[in-house]
Amino acid sequence: MEAPNTTAGGKLLPCSMDDACSTLDCVAVMEDYADALLASSEGEEFVAHYCGRQYLRRPTTVEG
Numbered sequence: 001m002e003a004p005n006t007t008a009g010g011k012l013l014p015c016s017m018d019d020a021c022s023t024l025d026c027v028a029v030m031e032d033y034a035d036a037l038l039a040s041s042e043g044e045e046f047v048a049h050y051c052g053r054q055y056l057r058r059p060t061t062v063e064g
Contacts, residue, residue, distance in 0.1 A: 006045050007041045007042060012048055012049055013049065014049065014052060015049055015050050015051075018049070021050065022050070024051060026051035026055055029050075030047070030051070030055055038056065044056060
């Protein structure tokens with residue numbers, strides 16, 4: 001599968017393919033900042049790069 005393009009036109013590599021990539025607790029980041037991150041294309045690129053495209057879906061919470 002080919003990597004998607006960033007808003008700047010470059011290829012968006014997953015963090016696992018980037019030697020300089022920092023490790024994040026993506027579950028915690030998405031729980032706290034999903035709305036803000038997924039509200040812009042730059043935020044979506046951040047999420048896709050550092051956490052993977054599977055995190056581009058907003059987390060669902062079950063309220064009881």
